[in-house]
């Protein structure tokens with residue numbers, strides 16, 4: 001089955017080799033970023049957690065391992081092959097994976113305590129970034145938190161060169177938007193409070209935290 005219809009860059013074709021290719025392609029930096037995401041997300045054991053653009057579920061599973069009691073995690077991705085792999089990895093954990101679109105989440109308002117998205121928003125064009133962030137806002141309960149981890153305004157000359165070169169090679173305007181800093185402003189626009197950069201890595205990846213008022 002192919003990916004759900006979206007203008008986001010889905011990776012159904014890459015699911016089989018995704019974990020290995022990302023590890024090799026980023027020299028292990030992907031795992032370091034994911035580990036920091038899980039650390040900064042620090043869910044409470046009984047939180048209901050959403051991971052948007054979960055790919056093969058690495059972050060979702062790491063979060064689910066921290067949950068018990070009423071806590072559970074849900075990972076969504078538009079690529080069914082990614083969801084299939086995620087399901088294979090997640091046995092005996094309070095986690096569910098679903099093939100869904102970030103811009104049209106099929107969850108009721110105020111369902112989740114925490115919404116995480118790790119290296120996902122640079123796969124969406126600007127209008128879908130806006131919709132996906134709006135959807136995370138909608139499905140979070142009042143006082144719920146979002147943690148967005150993605151390419152953001154570079155903090156060094158070197159990171160800026162690498163970022164814009166990468167966007168040019170991949171022909172990905174979605175990355176240029178991130179480099180200009182739109183992700184943080186879109187959280188403010190969506191209505192989140194206390195939108196701030198919690199941490200940076202590698203000069204161009206920001207861990208952005210915010211709260212639904």
Ligand SMILES: C[S@@+](CC[C@H](N)C(=O)[O-])C[C@H]1O[C@@H](n2cnc3c(N)ncnc32)[C@H](O)[C@@H]1O
Nearest residue numbers: 006008009010011053055077078079101102118
């Ligand atoms: C770089 S991967 C995300 C990495 C993952 N969060 C992790 O931590 O390993 C981006 C993912 O976004 C998914 N995607 C792209 N457009 C989407 C959309 N509109 N809705 C949901 N997922 C989408 C792709 O299929 C892909 O799996």
